[in-house]
Amino acid sequence: MTFTSNDTMFMTRAIELAKKGRYSAKPNPCVGCVIVQNNQIIGEGWHEKAGEPHAEIHALKQAAELAKNATAYVTLEPCSHHGRTPPCADALIEAGVAKVIVAMQDPNHLVAGQGIAKLRDAGIDVSVGLLEEQAAALNKPFIHKMTTGKPYVMSKVAMSLDGKTAMASGESQWITGAAAREDVHRLRAQSDVVLTGVGTVLADNPQLSARDGLGDLNVCQPRIVVLDSSLKTPLDAAVLAGNKTTILTCSDNDQAKQALVKGGCLVQVIAADENGQVDLQAVQAWLNEQPINSVMVEAGALLNGAFLQAGLVDELIVYMAPSALGADARGAFSMPTISQLSDRIQLKYSTMDTLGDDIKLTYVVKRDD
DSSP, rough: OOHHHHHHHHHHHHHHHHTTTTTTTTTTTTOOOEEEEETEEEEEEEETTTOOOHHHHHHHHHHGGGGTOOOEEESOOOOOOOSSSSSSHHHHHHHHHHHEEEEEESSTTTTTTHHHHHHTTTOOOOEEEEEEEHHHHTTTTHHHHHHSOOEEEEEEEETTTSSEEEEETSOOTTOOOOOHHHHHHHHHHOOEEEEEHHHHHHOOOOOOOOOTTTTTTTOOOOOOEEOOTTTTOOOOOOGTTOEEEEEEEOOOOHHHHHHHTTTTTTEEOOOBOOTTSOHHHHHHHHHHSSOOOOEEOOOOOOHHHHHHTTTTEEEEEEEESSOOOOOSSSSSSOOOOOOOOGGOOOOOEEEEEETTTTEEEEEEOOOOO
């Protein structure tokens, strides 16, 4: 498929527009659309919020009657099915566009080529694959969920140069600087779920919301999930303040459960493992059933290590501060059952960024399969 430099320019603009929805469109994918007539942009839009008009609809509304015989650049295949909004493929056909250039086919089985086929059946010239890699990177968790049936799980760790996350006393605020902490808030804002353990709730009483460095951006706050086997979460815990908190437990303490429910959170009982803790495979199964694409794990060494060993982490994000906390400080991952080198968790380097004095390292967790 041959594309012109103008095609690339307009699709680049569509991708930039799509990025505007990264904090608000979830769990829907980020999508941008640009409509062009005589090499001039006459309409543009992005998917702003789930349940609201898609990118193509915003762009067509702006272009109005000028959309007839125009070219539309869309970062993701226009939908062909009735969901919470009407099909965008139908809207493009009704507007009379002559050509549609699509960055990538939608991996959602409800679309999966059907939108492209519908456009072509209507006589519209459709090309696919322009800046596909960039468009796919923008919606990595969405693509992962559509192709595997599982949400994309990121585990975030802030640690010192010698691999420590807290002092022996538990003191951990703040190992990293302001720039790194703001980046964590951006990661939360892009995630559907922030998951932690009751140990972190009791030790640090975190809010786990997306706030710092986001200004007046339209942020759809992540849902908070707490793994709490014995229902020890205090009723005044900061994570309960937003009424978007779910506690996963294996406890049969109805009194504690009802108190938490009355406090505004959802309590879901799942299976226990052989140690009487919530079973992580049951946690994974529950997450798979939720209408989410991404999970960010913010927890202590025990839960971080357990998630890694259970093969539930897809990506590890490490914020490393230029400091050393010493031998008595707490490590990042507790994995006592690893006793030989052959059992180690293998990672594949992805990216490195500098945030103030800190370094952000991103790794993909290697799979045996």
